[in-house]
Amino acid sequence: MIRKTIFALAAASLALPATAQQVPDDLTTMPDVPDDYTPSRTPWGDPDFRGSWPLNDIAELPVNRPAQYGDRFWKTEEEIAAEQGRVEQLEEAYESEDEEGTIGLGHWIEYQAGSRRTSMIVSAQDGQLPDLTPEGKRRAALMRASWITGQTFDWVTDFDSWDRCITRGFPASMFPFRYNNGIRIFQSPGNVTIMLEMLGTRIIPVSGEGEPWPEGVDGWFGNSRGRWIDDNTLEVVTTNIKPGASALNVATRGVPSGNTLPMSEEVTVTERFHMVGPDTITYEMEYSDPIVWEDDFTLRANWSRDDDYEFYEYACHEGNVQVRNYITADRTKRQQEYERGAMVEPIDPDAGPPPAMDPASRGAQQRNSEETE
Template identity: 35%
Template sequence: MIHLIDALRIVGFAALLASVPVAGYAQSAAADSYKPGRTPDGQPDLQGIWSNAVITPLERPADLADKEFLSEEEAIEYERRRQEETNMDRRSTDAAADVRNAYNDFWWDFGENIAVTRRTSLVIHPRDGRIPALTDEGQRRSDARAERRRLHPSDGPEDRTLADRCINWGSAGPPMMPTAYNNNFQLVQTADHVLILNEMIHDARIVPLDRRPHLQTDVRQWLGSSRGHWDGDTLVIETTNFTGQTNFRGASENMHLTERFTRVADDVLLYEFTVDDPDAFVESWTVQIPARKTEDLMYEYACHEGNQSMIGILGGARAEEQAAARSSD
């Protein structure tokens, strides 16, 4: 498989950008001649605040099954349609759906543009743009989790998702994914560490670069055990030691995640990750997201405002149980 970075060096990043009408991405030098600035320690400078807000879907839609890239005209029309579909100011005749929208469009940040590459999905491998099927064991685990949620949705806080409990939001990662808002992340470098600060649930990952080994296999963490190194101008981070509750897209606790960060222009950071988990997927899969430099600030994410929402969730579940018991009498 050819990484997009290699493809960009072949065709020239400036030529690619010149053919793509996406606002916010400055046309810069070709990737084969672009060299990022250096930190005082001599490392490629990836620092700053970046946004991965993009309306390109993770997986290729069924109606684009055989189409890997959009034309310029198709990209413009797709962006227009997606902006209409994600506009939260639209009202619904379904009262329940109207309530579920919760906030008006001001509070959301789905992004306005597709990926600068005009790909029809963020998944670039397999070539069909779809996440591979789960293995038999992976499907069994997924079904068991779904059944557990059905039978015990809110017995206690431990039954709720990690996002509900403000422990980890799947989009914050690792790996990092675009979501409905809080799509900013900040990179800070020192000589022997990289800090990745996510705006979503203010997760901060401190990644050592000194080639130390991962944690022993019986130590499991919400964000896994991350270790980084440089491959030329690309920062490579490998993460293991996840918990079974993380289960990114159905992954097991044995997921091996490889992330790659490459600055291909002053204002474009190419983020790529590969999920390798034979216990869950029939093959590995890779996602690429061009993030753009932003002058926006990082804001605190005050999840649950003191966790008061959990009280409401569990209290509501008890009320539903009592109502069901009364109706059965």
């Protein structure tokens, strides 16, 4: 489903909500989230976060900080001005497509200038995800996805949960993609419901009570338990997350390739939804998984209210012929390689990709060498 996402052009001089981007004089520092705004209340007395908060305006904000920014959390005004020219060129291209009736990818992916942040990561200082542990690397090597270069496909288990239209995973689903970025918050006494435009809905008890699920019981979005703190902040702690999906999604900018960031049964995600103004939520996510990552890390981004935003059906599973096509095409390719004599010895299944039938693997090279001796 083509979703036209309209990104407002926002250079540094344009008016933004006062709470949206507080840029310090020292661009290598990250101020604390402001806590001086008091939101309105629901009829039952909870802070009122209800509304639509699409992530379109942070879709270009990367998770990992690009090297050009060094240790800066913030861009300079000159860097923002340079981005404006890029967006103007793209807007001209969109207008030409509209006039000529030749719409291609122009309105599928639209860009924004104006975000002063250099990355979503606010901890660590270098703006980079921490290294994986040896166990994390082992688990990553065993993951399967259509995003892995050189992988073969024999069955549905060779695809990840997003390929199969099941879920983008958690917390990956709370960060932007290129389209279907809608997030809508509903509230009722004792519960906050977060509806995602792409694959999923979260129902979060906010009574501050309740025990976590027993060990061995899990779910794609895990067991979330929330509480209200500081009058303007919802804190949500999530455990019992089902391993399998990538912790962060490859389609979010600045996430490593492959869609193979594993998680263990010990992962804990702590989210804080800070309402810092009538139309701004600062979303903060602390991630801890000592089995997989060398250190914890924290991501932060501002959400902007847009109650005119409309959800579009994410028609992923219906007519999803790609899984079958990948398998059919890959088997045909390997059969052709076999007929040319590039038979491959199986490799250790724990070694991860490239899998056994990749003709470029060492097994093929060794077999061909032995046959020519």
